[in-house]
Amino acid sequence: MKTLRHNKRFALWQLLLLSVVAPVLLALLLLPARAIATTTDVAMLQLLWVTLVAQYAGQRWAIISTFSSVLLLNLLFVEPYYTLFVHQGDYVITFVVMLLLGIFIARLSGRLRLELARAKKYMRQRQLLNNKTRQAKLQAELEHSRAMMLRSLSHDLRTPLATIMGASSMLADDELSLSEAQIREQANNIYQQSSLLSQHFDKVMELSRVQQMQSSMKIEPVAVSDIISAAIARRAPVLAEQSFAIELADTECAADATLLEIALANMLENAVKHGQQPVRIAFSNCNGQCSLSVSNATTARATAQRDSGTGLGTAICQAVMHLHAGQFTTETNAASEHFIARLSWPHTTTAGAKRG
Template identity: 65%
Template sequence: MKLTPARHYAVWQLMLLALLVPVLIALLLLPGRDLLTTTDVAMLQLLWVTWMAQQAGQRWAVITTVSSVLLLDWFFVEPYNTLYVHQIDYLITFIVMLLLGSFIGRLSGRLRIELARAKKHMRQRQLLANKTRQVRFQAELEHSRAMLLRSISHDLRTPLATIMGASSMLADKELTLSREVIKQQAENIFQQSSLLSQHFDKVMELSRVQQPQQTLALVELDVADIVSAAISRRAQLLNGLPLQTELTGSRCIADSTLLEIALANMLENAVRHGAAPVIVSFAQNNGYYSLQVSNALAPRHHSQRDSGTGLGAAICKAVMQLHDGQFILQVPSGNGVLAQLRWPLPANVAKES
């Protein structure tokens, strides 16, 4: 996939942003060197790497990451003012930072490509679409971009800090660790890596359903098959979960992949923020299909934290917008939660029924 070139910036400007700004960041942090850990400095530097990735793409994000790593080693790792690395934990930190910077650049590059395609598609539709719809569509694109950037910069902090801390502890030759501690730190690294993977998978799902050039493949579907496929998408999370189905009518017309993605996110949110059992119901009435997930609201201290950026809800809204429908999330009486996908029957089907 070919990345689009950075716009609005000359090469010399990008060089300054990639090389000079990391130097300024390092100099600003230098007075607090005795108070800051390498993880703290790395997280602050990665914020700038994220901005560069969004503005200029993967190549400049990698250049910014490399310069940031060198400055981190030069100013904040003993012996100071050298590039000598005498502890393996610092080397692990640098490698993780380089890999993460490259990954952020790649993800942001894909986002920039999709945004470029979206804007091109909008220009092609200007003669056919009304002005109000164009403005709303542009707002959705900007909202999605802001959401993804907040997600990247915010949700990487805790998992990355945990991974760096655990790996540093395991690599420290001066520490004598018991088998239980080693196992615990290894599990921490695995769990936080899994969180990162799940988060990026969800970001890719959002990118998939919000492509404006997406053409709906409307086909007749067996709702039971959609439920099974959605459960398979979140198999590890839903394993052993009490799940009830109430399918009044077994078939609908929709895009199978997009409907499956939306339902998978509804089930995930039900598990993370609600209590068992989870009920999946489907019905057709008044010219609309209705697919909903409901369960009891979990006690506050039992509710699992999601990304905090509403990616699951955004995915469901995007899927329903493509189907000219609605995503409804509400807390009804009785301390329960209900999430509903509601979209109209195609005109020919509505007439027949």
């Protein structure tokens, strides 16, 4: 018979405290505000706790915490109170959405923890060949990468989660008399934000792929025009109808084609979403230093919304440049009001070289 494995960092009683007892205490603390707090307010606070449990305790315990939170929400904050009976069927929508979001967060965290475990395994193998200084550096990079991914997830998931919960709450509220058009609008909001969550999950997969390629990447001569075409095709739904101004001072560079394509695709997507047409793509190879930049005009408001260092797109570009011993930078030209994102890495002519 299978038993529930517990996280090695915590004792079983501590995990039960985090995933079962703590949600009860949180619900009791919120109980005095039941008259003024909506079920959406309570659900968002409960999902915040689920996120913390997922980060520190793991996927299984986050799912347990999600079920506990949904039951407590029904028991204490939905009439009739102190029963699990739901006399308003529309509240089922809120419960289902909250449950799905909690499971989604738990699965994302589980994926991140799996990638962290793989990275640690790789690091242990590398320790046999490296000295203590190198080991310490790898550990620092690993922890930084994990923290960056968690911050990115928190940043990118906050808005769609809030929108989905708000829309589902409106549909479930019997006191609101919504027209058919308003119902369709809120249903469309839920669909659009769910699609956005799916896109974020795809980016997590891209970032995982970038990190997994650390030991197998190939530095070889590639045509810059091919990289640009492949990057646009990768984000075809967003970029297919856009106009681009391409300026190539050189036609070839030395890089891992797949990684460079992934980074450029994220730069182009960000430029199109937050700036104006046309988007300028420029490449040069000067004094042994390759530079691939994406820029376009933008307003001051749009600049503030740009992916300024906390999004998954930025994390992916930084990871790609780290593997190329280069850097990813962004800047705003105050005179022309152009936002510029740039990949810079040293040129090497060693075809087929592997970075390990």
